[in-house]
Amino acid sequence: MTLADYVDFLQKIDEVERAASELKVRLTNADEMMSLLCDPTMVTAAIKPDHHQESEHGAAHSTQERFIKDFAAAVDLRERTRPAMEAFLQQSVAQLEQTALGVFNDLNTGIFVDDTAETSAAIAAMEKLAGQVDKFRDTATTFTGYAKAMKVAELSMPNVKSCGDRYQHRRDEWALLAKWNDEVAHWRSTEVSKLDAEAIATRVTQVQKEAIRAERRVPEDKVARHLRKDVEEFRPLLPILSALCIPAMETRHWQKLFAALERPFQPGLTLTQLVALKITKYKSAVNEISATANGEYGLQQQLAKIKGSWATMRFEVRPHKGLKGVYILGPVEEIVTLRDDNQATLQTMMASRFIVGIRDEVEIWDRRLSLLHSLLEEWLKCQHGWMYLSAIFGQADIARQLPSEAAAFLDVDKMWKAHMERVYQEPGVVACVDQDGLLDKFTRANEIIDGIQKGLEQYLETKRGKFPRLYFLSNDELLQILAQTTDPRSVQPFMSKCFVRPRPVPCDITPLPLPHMCPSDNIGSLVFKEDRTGKPEFITAMTSTEGETVPLSEPVLAKGLVEDWLLRFEAMMRRTVRDQLHATLLGFPEMPMGQWVFKFPAQV
Numbered sequence: 001m002t003l004a005d006y007v008d009f010l011q012k013i014d015e016v017e018r019a020a021s022e023l024k025v026r027l028t029n030a031d032e033m034m035s036l037l038c039d040p041t042m043v044t045a046a047i048k049p050d051h052h053q054e055s056e057h058g059a060a061h062s063t064q065e066r067f068i069k070d071f072a073a074a075v076d077l078r079e080r081t082r083p084a085m086e087a088f089l090q091q092s093v094a095q096l097e098q099t100a101l102g103v104f105n106d107l108n109t110g111i112f113v114d115d116t117a118e119t120s121a122a123i124a125a126m127e128k129l130a131g132q133v134d135k136f137r138d139t140a141t142t143f144t145g146y147a148k149a150m151k152v153a154e155l156s157m158p159n160v161k162s163c164g165d166r167y168q169h170r171r172d173e174w175a176l177l178a179k180w181n182d183e184v185a186h187w188r189s190t191e192v193s194k195l196d197a198e199a200i201a202t203r204v205t206q207v208q209k210e211a212i213r214a215e216r217r218v219p220e221d222k223v224a225r226h227l228r229k230d231v232e233e234f235r236p237l238l239p240i241l242s243a244l245c246i247p248a249m250e251t252r253h254w255q256k257l258f259a260a261l262e263r264p265f266q267p268g269l270t271l272t273q274l275v276a277l278k279i280t281k282y283k284s285a286v287n288e289i290s291a292t293a294n295g296e297y298g299l300q301q302q303l304a305k306i307k308g309s310w311a312t313m314r315f316e317v318r319p320h321k322g323l324k325g326v327y328i329l330g331p332v333e334e335i336v337t338l339r340d341d342n343q344a345t346l347q348t349m350m351a352s353r354f355i356v357g358i359r360d361e362v363e364i365w366d367r368r369l370s371l372l373h374s375l376l377e378e379w380l381k382c383q384h385g386w387m388y389l390s391a392i393f394g395q396a397d398i399a400r401q402l403p404s405e406a407a408a409f410l411d412v413d414k415m416w417k418a419h420m421e422r423v424y425q426e427p428g429v430v431a432c433v434d435q436d437g438l439l440d441k442f443t444r445a446n447e448i449i450d451g452i453q454k455g456l457e458q459y460l461e462t463k464r465g466k467f468p469r470l471y472f473l474s475n476d477e478l479l480q481i482l483a484q485t486t487d488p489r490s491v492q493p494f495m496s497k498c499f500v501r502p503r504p505v506p507c508d509i510t511p512l513p514l515p516h517m518c519p520s521d522n523i524g525s526l527v528f529k530e531d532r533t534g535k536p537e538f539i540t541a542m543t544s545t546e547g548e549t550v551p552l553s554e555p556v557l558a559k560g561l562v563e564d565w566l567l568r569f570e571a572m573m574r575r576t577v578r579d580q581l582h583a584t585l586l587g588f589p590e591m592p593m594g595q596w597v598f599k600f601p602a603q604v
Contacts, residue, residue, distance in 0.1 A: 003092065006085045007149045013074055020071065027060055086152055093143055093155055100136050100159040103129065107166045115226035119178035126171045133167045136160045166218075173214045177227050180207050184234060188272040195271070197245035201238050207231050237271070240279055243290035248297030252357065253289050260285040295354030302349060303358060306342045306365060313338065314427040317420065320387075327420040329383055332376060335429060343369045372433050378442035385449035386416050392456070395483035405455045412445045412452075467563035469498040469570070481562055488536045488558035488565070492525050496545055498566075499523035499573075522546075526569070529555065539569055542576075550601045553579045 001009070034057050111117045111125050140160045147155045183203065187195060208231040214224035244257075251267070258265045261277055279286065316330030346366045349355055355362060389409050393399050399406040419441070423432055432438065460478055464470040470478055477494055484490035491498070499522070524545035528536035538555035553576045556569045584600040591599065 001081065001085075003085060003089055003146055006081060007146050010078065010149055013078060016071065016074075020067065024064075027064060030057065030060065082150070086150060089143065089146055089150065089152070089155075093157060096136065096139055096143070097157055097159040100157075100163040103132060103136070104159060104163040104166055107163070107170055112170050113222055115222040119174055119181060122174045123171075123178060126167070126174060129167060130171075133164055137164055169214065169217060170223075173211075173221070173223050173227065176207065176210055176214075177223060177230075180227060180230065184230075188275075189270055191268050192241070192244055192271055192274055193249060193269075195241060195245045197238070197241040200241060200245075204231060204235060204238060208235070236280055237275070239283065240274070240286055241271075243286045244274075246290065246294065246297070248293035248300075249290070250293065250357075253293045256289050257282075257286065260289070292354060295352065296357045299349050299352060299354055299362075300358055302345060303362060303365065306345065309338060309342065310430050313429045315423055315429060315432065317424045317427055325421065326417060327424050328387065329379065329420075329423075332380070335372075336376065339369050339372055343373075368430070368433055371439060372429070375433060375439050375442065378439060378446055382412075382416065382442045382445045382449065385446065385453070386412060389449065389452060389456075392479055392483070397485045398479065398483050401482065401485075402455065402459055405452045405459075408448050408452055412448050415441060415445055463563050466561075467566050467570075469566070470563065472497045472500055485562055486535075488526075488528060488539075488562070491562065491566070495523050495525050523573070528558065539565075539572075542573060544602075546602075548602055550576060550580065552576050 034054075106112070107129075111122050114122075137160065140155075140157050143157070144155055147153070187200060208228065211224055211228035211231060215221050215228060218224065254267070254269075255265050260282055261279075263277060266273070313335060315332070315335070317327045318330045320326045320328045343366065346362055346369065349362055350359075350366065390413065393402075393406050393409045393413075419438075426432075457475075460470075460475055460482075463478065463482070473481075473494055477497070481490050481494065522544045523542050524547075525543045526539050527541035527543060527549060529538040529540045531537040536558055539552065539558050540555050541549050541551045543549045552572050554572060556565065556572045558565045558569075580601055584596075587599065588596055
């Protein structure tokens, strides 16, 4: 009988014993029921068990007796065989331990501990032992199960555990060494500028820690010590890689480095080539060049950010008064704020010692933003002047009265509309700023606008000089009148300002308490007589702001220059007042007071 058979036999006995206990309980219950059925005092003849039932009950007891006898024999066999099986188990464990110890010793000799061996050969040898070591673990697990089933003391198999641990240790360190060699070979054959210094540093630190742990687990471990020394030899290159493997290093920086090495410039340099140049001896030069490159790179990033901001910045262009193809500039606060911030940044960059490599480009952007500042000032000034004058010279009467100024404004108008059409089509700020001569165009346009406005001021001053009451009107109000010289009614909204009513003062005539009866121009509007075409031709009366209308002594012709016929009206107004005063004085002695007060105008 083998150990596996014996353990299976033990398990079967346990299963049968559990089943027998259950059957014994069930048979006891059957005995009690049969006894009850056979008791004449308890049951009637109708339910008394028949012969077949009594026969089956007896057979059950016979089977139980045979089972008890056979089970006792099996238990006896188990106990008689146990010493031999336990001895056999101990012997098998000892054999397993001896075999595992042999493999353990093999793992501590030969190629497995030879740090000069090829990693591929060592790993291949490890693979050959993999099946045997796995079998040790499986067998140990099986024996442990046997011991538990046989209810013997827990087995101790230290050699199996040591063999498995040492195998895993050797396998891990050789795999780590192989991977390290592959990684170093890759790093050394790769162009330095394409290496990830941070990732390399992380990997070197990780491998070094693992090598140290492996060396501590197995003292005098040559493979682990070899790996640790390899890592320590490579580590001095990390500061060099950190300094050189950065996006900031450009061709001009590599040229400076080779100049410091006193070697001709060699693009596409690998780590192996760099080590051959004894780069570690020039650590200070490397760090200085790297610091300069980083400083310049930081400035380049700032400049790139500025470029990116302006690449998407657009002027807001709006239609002007709903006119097709006529545009004006919208709000520019965002553009002005960005310009101010960026120009301050550029000034700071200009003061940096790392500006050398990008000074020309920074100066270009500084000039561009300075030009934008000047351009926006002239542009907005021109827009304000153009909008103001376009409303004025859009009136044919004024254009006719100021032919030279109208012609000058036409030039500005053409330039403005053509430029704004281009901005509408391409609203990019940088594109506008880079247009040749644009600032000069706006500067010239503003000079023309200033000249037009001076001429306009002189023109208005001439009008006011002829009719001083026009000084009571603003330029815009006066221009509204002059823009409609063919329509005398254009003066109606402004009559109360031209013929302004003074503040009421107390009257000397006590019986007349109404303050509006004191002398005052107080003209609110004029009354016109129209010609055959329906156009106003004569002024026939004047109406106060209170609505009182006074006929003029004679109609006044409202034709020609507005200041001329206003002068004629003013003279007729005074004459009419005198005539009304004269008539009022003549009528005073002849009329009752009540009739006299309401017959003549309140002005007089």
